[in-house]
Amino acid sequence: MTAITAGAVKALREKTGLPMMECKKALTESNGDEEKAILWLRENGKVKGIKRGDRATEFGRVSIFTEGGKGAMVEFKCESAPVTKLDEFIALADDLARVYASDSSITTAEELLAKPSTIKEGQTLGDLKDDMFNRIREVFNIGRMTRVEGSAGGYSHNSSTVSGVLVEYEGDNEDAVRDIAMHVAAMNPSVLSKDDLDPALVEKERAILKAAAMNEDSSKPENIIDKMVEGRLRSFYAQEALLEQPFVKEPKQTVGQYAKDNGVTVKAFTHWVIGDDAAPSEEAAEG
Structure with missing residues (x-):
């Protein structure tokens, strides 16, 4: 009997849209002949048409x-x-x-x-x-x-922009978790907390902000410049880190404060948008 290769199974799957196991079975029944495998699938009611590659x-x-x-x-x-x-x-x-x-x-x-x-x-x-x-x-x-x-909560938006957010948490306030999931969908943070940011990225941003501050007023002492930079870094953290972002429903408090006030600890989140397949297959941010 002809050995059924993974490549042959994948090729048949791409043409039929059927699961790998169905394709492997069809190829096995047809001794590896793709055309006979397609005929076998059609005769057994598995597929009525062939998928175009495009x-x-x-x-x-x-x-x-x-x-x-x-x-x-x-x-x-x-x-x-x-x-x-x-x-x-x-x-x-x-x-x-x-x-x-x-x-x-x-x-x-x-x-x-x-x-x-x-x-x-x-x-x-x-x-x-x-x-x-x-x-x-x-x-x-x-x-x-x-x-x-x-414990998990989520929010899916299946309208003009199709997206979904899954939040892993501790606590018992499901409504608050849903609000946080909706915030993620709207503001698209890249990480859970500022501690999860790449240190090299933070240092690069710090250097840029320091250079800008010194250009504004080079007469200021370095310790004052450093304090200015750390203050401005908060805006950078708020762009990237979920818990540092102003909460969309109450911008005067951060998401982290909103979660705490509602008895919730956010452990991780995953946010997908259909069409962003160039991104990693699982965009999870964990703390």
């Missing part, structure tokens, strides 16, 4: 599930904006997040798709995805996935 999944939905001391966020992508509004697309995206949150053994999209759906008895998540592909004739892909084992 069909990009640039739209989608970010679904979040938080319940029972765990949480998950999953990016589910498609080819066109109208499909993101379909009830079945939304239901499957939400089911993906729900199942992923409940099963810590899942590490890949293929493993997630192999799990039973909670909305269609007797079918896997992959079955539902394949059924949508066969009826709607669009390609669907799972993008980024992240999971929290612990």
Whole structure:
């Protein structure tokens, strides 16, 4: 029997949009012949059409599930904006997040798709995805996935800009956590606290601010210049660090102070925007 290579499986997956395991099975049944594998898939009702190589999944939905001391966020992508509004697309995206949150053994999209759906008895998540592909004739892909084992809250914005925020926290004020998640979506901090900033980046900013302060008035003593610089660095921290930012709903206090006043400790956050795939697959900021 011909050995089935990972490259052959990947190539068939790119043409059909089907899970890796389905493609491997088809190639095994067809002794490695791609055309016969496609025919086998069609004959077995797995796929009715072949994916063109240029069909990009640039739209989608970010679904979040938080319940029972765990949480998950999953990016589910498609080819066109109208499909993101379909009830079945939304239901499957939400089911993906729900199942992923409940099963810590899942590490890949293929493993997630192999799990039973909670909305269609007797079918896997992959079955539902394949059924949508066969009826709607669009390609669907799972993008980024992240999971929290612990208290989590979130916010997803699935309108003009599609984004999602998952927050890991300690405390019992879910409304405050949602407010913080909404703040993250609006202000896009890069790290949790100023201590998480790259020291080299901070030193570079400090040097720039010191040079600017000295140009303003070189007669000032160096210790005064240094105090001025540290004060101005607070604005830099507020641009980058979540806990240092003025809270959008009450700019007179920082997010860190708002969290503290509401009995919440933010441990980490993840913020995704569909379309920023050039960024790392999981943009988590941890403290």
